[in-house]
Amino acid sequence: MLTPVVDEDGAPFWEYAARGELRVQACAACGEPRFPPRPCCPHCRSFDSEWRRMSGRGRIWSYVVPHPPLLPDYAAQAPYNAVLVELADAPRIRLVGNVVAAPDAPLDSVDPARLRIGAGVRVAFTEIAGVIVPRWLLERG
Numbered sequence: 001m002l003t004p005v006v007d008e009d010g011a012p013f014w015e016y017a018a019r020g021e022l023r024v025q026a027c028a029a030c031g032e033p034r035f036p037p038r039p040c041c042p043h044c045r046s047f048d049s050e051w052r053r054m055s056g057r058g059r060i061w062s063y064v065v066p067h068p069p070l071l072p073d074y075a076a077q078a079p080y081n082a083v084l085v086e087l088a089d090a091p092r093i094r095l096v097g098n099v100v101a102a103p104d105a106p107l108d109s110v111d112p113a114r115l116r117i118g119a120g121v122r123v124a125f126t127e128i129a130g131v132i133v134p135r136w137l138l139e140r141g
């Protein structure tokens with residue numbers, strides 16, 4: 001499995017994830033959230049930032065069902081989904097992830113036919129190859 005590459009700017013994201021918190025970097029000067037994490041605010045150019053806790057709720061902004069050729073580990077799990085989730089608390093932030101049936105369920109645990117753009121999701125965390133990563137569960141209804 002591919003695991004996240006943790007750089008200096010993004011390290012807090014993973015540290016909070018390890019505590020079960022979804023946080024997004026935000027500018028401490030103008031308040032604008034940004035993703036991926038980086039040193040400077042693209043809106044006001046401030047270098048001051050904070051990590052804002054999100055509710056963990058969002059909606060599917062878009063998704064794909066990757067088809068072969070895939071890396072061998074992923075081919076074995078196809079068909080699965082890769083989603084872009086628009087965060088309820090920061091609608092301009094969209095995180096890439098997977099919708100799964102339970103936090104530690106396999107990548108192919110949700111039939112792609114169940115996915116809809118706009119569907120509500122909530123974050124869950126699980127460990128993959130030693131890293132705690134966010135995943136997404138469909139809201140009921």
Ligand SMILES: [Zn+2]
Pocket residue numbers: 027028029030031032041042043044045046
């Ligand atoms: Zn700013």
